[in-house]
Amino acid sequence: MGDENLHRYTPRVNAKPPGQKPQPLVPDALALGDALKRSTPLAQLRQRLSDSNARFAAIQPALPSTLAAHVKPGPxxxxxxxxxxxxxxxxxxxxxxxxxxxxxxxxxxxxxSPIRIKVQSRN
Incomplete structure (x- = not known):
């Protein structure tokens, strides 16, 4: 038997009739917000991001505007x-x-504790 008949034995993945959207590969996927709420490590990450942004908002008025454009909150x-x-x-x-x-x-x-100041590497 040659390779020309290989298609007969290969299952068709995500086959769909014309004009119809394919079924999602992971039908029970969670929305990002729901995943953040349900996962303890992700909730802790969200809390740290929120804390970092709040700290940055607190110091931003003390930064000269020309400097502030080149600074981002870090972890x-x-x-x-x-x-x-x-x-x-x-x-x-x-x-x-x-x-x-x-x-x-x-x-x-x-x-x-002392604020760490790091130069962000460019990739």
């Missing part, structure tokens, strides 16, 4: 919080502002 973990910078000069300026930024966070009720 929050047991060790502290990270600010991600576009380049080394932005990181250097942030390090000068770091005591003021940490004080702003303390005033807003966060237990603050």
């Amino acid at each position: 929050v973990d047991e060790e502290g919080w990270t600010l991600l910078c576009a380049n080394a000069p932005v990181a250097a300026k942030l390090r000068q502002l770091q005591p003021r930024l940490e004080e702003l966070l303390r005033q807003r009720g966060w237990q603050v």
